[in-house]
Amino acid sequence: MKNVRLISRLDIKGPNLIKGIHLEGLRVVGSPIEFARKYHEAGIDEIIYMDIVASLYGRNGLHDIVASAAREIMIPLTVGGGIRSVDDVQLAFRSGADKVAINTAVVHRPSLVSQVARQFGSQAMVGSIEAKRAGVGRWEVCTDNGREKAGLDVVEWAREVEKLGAGELLLTSVDQEGTRKGFDLDLIAAVSGAVGIPVIASGGMGKPEDLVSSVEAGADAVAMAHVLHYKQYTVAELRDYAQRHSLGVRTAP
Amino acid sequence: MRTIVVDYGAGNVFSVLRALERAGAMATLTSDARLIENAERLILPGVGAFADGMKALEVRDLVPSIRAYIRHERPFLGICLGMQMLFSESDEFGASAGLGVLTGRVCRIPSQSVGGNLVKVPHIGWSTLTPGSSQSWDESALTGLPKDPAVYFVHSFHAVPDESEIRLAKCDFHGHELTAAIQRGAIFGCQFHPEKSGPVGLKILENFLSF
Numbered sequence: 426m427k428n429v430r431l432i433s434r435l436d437i438k439g440p441n442l443i444k445g446i447h448l449e450g451l452r453v454v455g456s457p458i459e460f461a462r463k464y465h466e467a468g469i470d471e472i473i474y475m476d477i478v479a480s481l482y483g484r485n486g487l488h489d490i491v492a493s494a495a496r497e498i499m500i501p502l503t504v505g506g507g508i509r510s511v512d513d514v515q516l517a518f519r520s521g522a523d524k525v526a527i528n529t530a531v532v533h534r535p536s537l538v539s540q541v542a543r544q545f546g547s548q549a550m551v552g553s554i555e556a557k558r559a560g561v562g563r564w565e566v567c568t569d570n571g572r573e574k575a576g577l578d579v580v581e582w583a584r585e586v587e588k589l590g591a592g593e594l595l596l597t598s599v600d601q602e603g604t605r606k607g608f609d610l611d612l613i614a615a616v617s618g619a620v621g622i623p624v625i626a627s628g629g630m631g632k633p634e635d636l637v638s639s640v641e642a643g644a645d646a647v648a649m650a651h652v653l654h655y656k657q658y659t660v661a662e663l664r665d666y667a668q669r670h671s672l673g674v675r676t677a678p
Numbered sequence: 679m680r681t682i683v684v685d686y687g688a689g690n691v692f693s694v695l696r697a698l699e700r701a702g703a704m705a706t707l708t709s710d711a712r713l714i715e716n717a718e719r720l721i722l723p724g725v726g727a728f729a730d731g732m733k734a735l736e737v738r739d740l741v742p743s744i745r746a747y748i749r750h751e752r753p754f755l756g757i758c759l760g761m762q763m764l765f766s767e768s769d770e771f772g773a774s775a776g777l778g779v780l781t782g783r784v785c786r787i788p789s790q791s792v793g794g795n796l797v798k799v800p801h802i803g804w805s806t807l808t809p810g811s812s813q814s815w816d817e818s819a820l821t822g823l824p825k826d827p828a829v830y831f832v833h834s835f836h837a838v839p840d841e842s843e844i845r846l847a848k849c850d851f852h853g854h855e856l857t858a859a860i861q862r863g864a865i866f867g868c869q870f871h872p873e874k875s876g877p878v879g880l881k882i883l884e885n886f887l888s889f
Binding site for chain 2: 428430465468470500501518546592621622624646674
């Protein structure tokens with residue numbers, strides 16, 4: 426039986442939990458701390474906080490939110506968005522993060538992965554990869570929340586990030602993100618088959634069936650936003666569905 | 679006399695301290711050898727590589743005080759790497775010596791399932807604890823947990839004790855049995871992270887604090 430982790434991804438802008446609606450822009454959903462608390466109580470396996478404008482404006486405003494959430498929740502907390510240096514990583518951990526997810530800074534300076542892995546352990550270093558389809562079976566690495574192209578091939582870059590010392594990969598499909606039309610399964614299969622570390626699929630989760638198809642494609646964990654934020658499914662419903670389809674998920678707390 | 683968390687630069691001490699606070703203990707984080715040896719309860723946290731962890735203890739000259747504390751037979755909790763370092767030796771990045779309080783080795787988790795398929799390592803995620811030997815959970819930190827308790831793991835290595843009886847709990851990893859918790863006398867160690875394991879983890883910490 427294959428295990429899958431159910432992760433809620435909370436995208437943050439300033440003090441707000443927001444959700445990007447594909448081609449429409451951003452909407453405020455609510456308080457990032459209240460939503461994290463609610464998902465924790467409902468039995469979500471992990472939380473990811475992503476400051477989606479930080480790398481654009483060079484800010485680091487997430488730490489107060491992380492510190493408040495970390496006082497209340499006792500599950501793994503990953504923080505990403507705008508982390509540029511070992512000092513930023515240290516600050517994230519001091520605020521209460523367990524792992525950091527880094528994309529843009531790592532594209533510009535790959536050695537940051539090794540530095541973080543050496544100092545804090547591989548388990549704390551999540552390689553964040555934003556992938557945009559660039560033809561059949563080909564994806565290009567993007568930075569700054571999908572706005573800039575990095576000129577790198579996603580599968581080759583995933584292997585490189587693993588080699589540098591990342592403990593897992595957060596793989597976001599820029600094309601599927603915010604669409605609720607399901608994950609980019611070809612992307613998941615291509616990356617998961619190329620690396621020996623766990624892959625978190627992100628972008629496109631719309632219905633419980635997407636859980637099963639993403640795991641069959643090779644995902645080890647699934648990050649979701651819209652389906653939970655807009656109460657289309659509860660954590661319990663998704664977990665029950667996974668169990669009925671022979672996926673190993675945590676027993677309800 | 680108090681609850682002491684050993685400060686040797688391990689990355690996750692903040693979440694350990696917060697979880698202990700929730701479990702009802704105001705723990706002190708210190709690298710003071712005298713406070714460590716004379717603690718009422720001692721917690722050795724840890725994440726990361728075995729050799730780096732041992733080196734970090736050695737440069738702070740904490741190995742003798744931790745060994746001395748354990749000889750007093752007062753409650754000890756090792757978490758993840760903090761548990762692994764109790765053993766004699768690890769295979770991680772070439773062989774390196776541990777605290778040697780328990781005999782056994784720390785070995786790499788197989789990257790093949792029992793059926794021969796390639797599997798992802800590290801083992802990251804929630805796995806269910808099951809009894810690892812004939813040792814009862816009743817008197818241990820695992821007492822009073824709900825049925826099929828799931829806890830959070832993140833590790834590439836696991837401990838293989840010479841005395842199989844000290845393996846208090848195990849978990850399944852693609853058909854392999856991994857050591858999830860150990861108990862010998864007042865020494866309790868867990869491979870998983872109780873501080874990240876929700877209500878189950880909180881109960882385990884509360885149990886430990888009641889010893």
